[in-house]
Amino acid sequence: MSAASIALLFAAGGVLVLVGMWFAWRARGRRDAAAAATSPAPGGETIARFPRAAYVSTTAEGAPLERIALPGLRYKGYADVTVRRDGVTIEVTGERPVHIGAARVLGTDETGMRIGKAVERGGLSLLLWRADDSHGTSEAGDDSRILESSFRFTDAAEQRRFAAAIEQILTPAACGAGDRDTHGTTQEDA
Template identity: 55%
Template sequence: MSRTMFLILWLVIASGILTFMALAWRARNRRDAGLALPDSGLAGDVVQAFEHVGYVSTTPAGAPLERLAIPGLRYKGWADVTVRRDGVEIAVTGERPVHLAAASVRGTDSAGGRIGKVVERDGLALLGWEGTDGRAVESSFRFQTAGEQRRFAAAVGEIAPSAFAPKSSHTLTTSQTTHTSQEDA
């Protein structure tokens, strides 16, 4: 096989893979269109504001490896998260802000991993909420410190006192993640 034929073969393979990826992302966008949130802003008093938080992903409750393509929450990046009396605002850099009404917020939890990131035990904060179509979903964040993560959980607890109960045993929790550290010794 000549170098030219080899190059053409690899170009065909690469373009096929890229085409498949684009079609799959488009199908995911159509599938998750029912979860699109209303554009209404929140006007309640600020309970707690967190700047420059690592937004990881939004997944269906109990399916930590299945990313949802919700407008405003599609891509991993830095976010400003504001907990208000009437809900939670998530503003991922480069995306339009997402406003979750307090009535749709189910609570918080923690995990060691989600699609896009695996960290130490309880290193990710989960925000459980319900989409407009009734599906339970979880948005995950990586805070700079454990203290920030606890303040986030306390602030969400003020507006959504109901307990966060994962709908499936597939959710990564403390008992399912393993790591070795000096704390465990």
């Protein structure tokens, strides 16, 4: 075999891998689109705003290394996070804004690792929320899929301010959901 044929063979293999990755990412996007935040447009009183928070990823509860490809939350980047009385709005740079209604917000937590980022223990803030999976596409076949969106704030004071703002919008139903501790240690931190 000549060097040119070997180069062509490797190039063809590389193109096949890239095409396969593209199809897999599109399939993941279609799978996760049903869980997208479809709450009404935000309009409530602003409790706190966090400009240029580093958005890391959204993962399913208990699967910190599996990114959920939700429209508006697919890619990491800087985000403006606004906590309002009616929910949380996340605007990742270059993506469409995502509004999560207050009734779907379950609380906050802290961790040191998520897909795409590993930092000191408790260095990432998690927003815990219930997916809008009313089409029954979650693995359990119900609408109870819990997601964790992770953020890296500038300092620990911002993390505490974020947790306090989220606590102000929690509904009684969310507080009792699974009797979860909204400020505990996650499995990967234990």
